[in-house]
Amino acid sequence: MKRKIKRELIEWIVLIVVCGVIYLAGWHTAIIGRIQKVVLSTGIIQPNVVNDEKSASYDFLLEDLNGEKIPFDVFKGEVVFINFWATWCPPCIAEMPDINKLYNDKKDKVRFAMISLDQDETKAKDYLAKKDFQFPVYFLRSPLPRSYNTHAIPTTYVLDKDGIIKVENHGMAKYNTENFKQLLNELSKSK
Structure with a gap:
């Protein structure tokens, strides 16, 4: 009996040490992101299509990776895919390769x-350089309007050409699917 308790105690200590090393080395975000990427690959987590007519605001300022300030209203009249993310967010990391394919x-x-x-911002730039994503990345340079409720990340919005929010998704989702591409095609054709 004492031998069993001793063995169990050793197993718990080893597990705690391994978890501590992973956390202290900063590998936890990547590991959790990879696990969540596997979950995303199943396609069971889909984005939420919004049924009510909620208008988006274009009244904020962005800055691109080259330091150029860009008023968001330059996106008016176009279908826009907006994703709020961070390097320390495992679900963000998990969905980014899929978004890059999209x-x-x-x-x-x-x-x-x-x-x-x-x-x-240097962390974000270093991460992007390492991953070689092609999508455009920006940083906020003004407060975000109330129409964007980003209390959780990742948060994704899709705006139609009239500035109506058609997709609002809090948390990760698989976007590179035939259904989602069809939605984007329909929104692109309208107007």
Whole structure:
């Protein structure tokens, strides 16, 4: 009996040490992100299509990776995919490869605005350089209007050409699906 308790205690200590090393080394975000990426690959987590007519605001300022200030109203009249993310957010990391594939497929019909909420912008830039994503990334340079409820990240919105929010998704989702691409195609054709 004492031997069993001793073995169990050793197993718990090893588990705690391994978890501590993973956390202290900063690997936890990547590991959790990979696990969540596997969950996303199943396609069971889909974005939420909004049924009510909620208008988006274009009254805020962004800055691109080159330091150029861009008023968000330059996106008016276009279908826009907006994603709020951060490097410290495992679900954000999990969905970004999928969003990059969607961007490469739909960049001619849809404008993408991947908005980093990282406090340390150098971390975001280093992460993006390492991953070689092609989608455009921005940083906020003004307060975000109330029409964007980003209390959780990742948060994703899709705006139609009239500035109506058609997709509002809090949390990760799989966007590079035939159904979602069809929605983007329909929104691109309207007007």
